[in-house]
Amino acid sequence: MTVQIKTIDLEPKRQTFGHIARRLGGDKPASRYQEATLDVQATDNFHYKPLWEPEFWAYDTGKTAVKMEDWYKPLDPRQFYYATYNIARANMNQAVERNFAFIEERGLVQTLSPEAKAAIERGLLPLRHLHWGSNMNMSEICQRGYGTAVTAPCIFSAGDHLGMAQIVSRIGLELDSQTGVSLENAKETWLSDPAWQGVRKLIEDSFVERDWFQLYVAQTLAVNGVLFDLAYKRLDSAWRDGVIPVAMLTEFMSDWRAEEGRWSDHVVKTVAAESDANKTIISEWATHWIDRAVEAARPLAAALTNENAAAAAGETAIARARALGLNV
Amino acid sequence: MAQVASLTLLHNDDARPIIEAILADNPGVRVLDMPGCVKLDRDMELVVNRASVEERLGRTWDPQEIHLVLVSMAGNLDEDDDRFLVGWKH
Numbered sequence: 001m002t003v004q005i006k007t008i009d010l011e012p013k014r015q016t017f018g019h020i021a022r023r024l025g026g027d028k029p030a031s032r033y034q035e036a037t038l039d040v041q042a043t044d045n046f047h048y049k050p051l052w053e054p055e056f057w058a059y060d061t062g063k064t065a066v067k068m069e070d071w072y073k074p075l076d077p078r079q080f081y082y083a084t085y086n087i088a089r090a091n092m093n094q095a096v097e098r099n100f101a102f103i104e105e106r107g108l109v110q111t112l113s114p115e116a117k118a119a120i121e122r123g124l125l126p127l128r129h130l131h132w133g134s135n136m137n138m139s140e141i142c143q144r145g146y147g148t149a150v151t152a153p154c155i156f157s158a159g160d161h162l163g164m165a166q167i168v169s170r171i172g173l174e175l176d177s178q179t180g181v182s183l184e185n186a187k188e189t190w191l192s193d194p195a196w197q198g199v200r201k202l203i204e205d206s207f208v209e210r211d212w213f214q215l216y217v218a219q220t221l222a223v224n225g226v227l228f229d230l231a232y233k234r235l236d237s238a239w240r241d242g243v244i245p246v247a248m249l250t251e252f253m254s255d256w257r258a259e260e261g262r263w264s265d266h267v268v269k270t271v272a273a274e275s276d277a278n279k280t281i282i283s284e285w286a287t288h289w290i291d292r293a294v295e296a297a298r299p300l301a302a303a304l305t306n307e308n309a310a311a312a313a314g315e316t317a318i319a320r321a322r323a324l325g326l327n328v
Numbered sequence: 329m330a331q332v333a334s335l336t337l338l339h340n341d342d343a344r345p346i347i348e349a350i351l352a353d354n355p356g357v358r359v360l361d362m363p364g365c366v367k368l369d370r371d372m373e374l375v376v377n378r379a380s381v382e383e384r385l386g387r388t389w390d391p392q393e394i395h396l397v398l399v400s401m402a403g404n405l406d407e408d409d410d411r412f413l414v415g416w417k418h
Contacts, residue, residue, distance in 0.1 A: 009363050032341055033386075079386035088387075 036081035040148040061146050064213035066278045071147030074270040076263050085156045099248045108245045109174040116242035123238050123304045125172045125186030131165035133203035137219045144212040171249050195303035198296030214285045220264035222289035225317035230297050238304035269324040283327040290317050330371035331416040333403035339366045343397035349380035365399050373415035
């Protein structure tokens with residue numbers, strides 16, 4: 001007797017949702033990223049205009065001065081949606097946990113010189129407040145922005161900043177044997193140390209920026225590009241004998257910056273390339289905020305290493321902005 | 329008659345960028361859709377380029393990762409950091 005095994009190939013009636021198929025130009029299998037992103041945000045049939053901002057609808061392209069034919073053009077090259085984002089961050093966080101365990105096991109923070117500890121407390125720990133401010137900004141962009149393609153990665157970025165604030169806090173707890181004293185001191189430094197006041201003013205001013213894409217430019221090109229670049233890449237000499245432990249414990253930040261930069265650069269580049277008008281406005285914003293960030297960073301760099309570090313961070317940020325097609 | 333180099337991959341979300349990269353990089357590739365998997369045949373040689381997969385995947389991709397979705401293959405394997413190639417050339 002012969003047994004014949006038959007297979008039936010069932011063709012699905014449709015490969016993806018209608019609104020995705022219209023985007024892809026045909027009924028093709030779509031990735032999870034595409035299905036979780038394209039045209040997800042509501043565009044029509046809102047019931048009431050918000051009382052607090054009656055000139056706009058809840059989602060309104062008018063909340064920024066830049067104009068896009070289609071706000072789904074600036075897609076995320078990392079293709080992050082909920083699952084891929086969390087898998088990527090869980091892997092990065094595993095490395096963080098390992099590094100903290102390594103440092104704790106060998107007592108690499110407790111045995112630092114008092115000068116190094118003081119420098120970390122003054123120069124590194126207040127960054128948790130800057131991260132928190134960045135979290136506020138990214139959340140704000142997410143809620144005022146237009147189009148899931150841009151807004152969804154913004155809330156991921158907000159989560160990243162919260163995570164990084166926690167990593168910085170944990171470094172403080174390593175310094176003060178889990179008492180939290182160093183964090184209180186760092187808050188005092190953030191509020192009153194003249195070296196930090198420029199940075200604090202910049203991030204607090206950014207909180208009241210109403211144009212969400214200007215805020216995006218300020219946050220990604222100036223705060224991330226100048227201030228965090230300075231803090232995590234150019235202050236090594238300030239940590240003295242603490243340079244290796246600090247480098248290990250802030251590994252997440254450099255990995256994150258390299259990865260998120262791909263997305264944030266792509267968004268700015270795409271929106272600037274849309275029209276000359278966009279390019280002009282974004283270039284003005286970039287110049288304004290990068291200059292401000294360099295000014296804000298100068299006293300900080302001077303107090304921790306030397307003033308030139310701020311200018312160097314500024315030059316890198318400007319070079320980066322130029323590479324995105326901006327006139328800065 | 330030319331010998332056929334072939335890769336059979338699972339047909340899922342993880343494999344789709346690889347399948348697309350193969351279709352783009354191998355002119356004349358023949359696609360055989362089967363339930364749950366896709367068989368890709370081409371005369372003499374079939375290549376998967378790391379760069380093309382990364383472009384579609386949006387992250388770094390190690391050609392070794394293909395084994396997670398690889399069902400079957402035909403051809404002598406030649407792989408390095410930048411590509412995964414099956415073929416009959418010597």
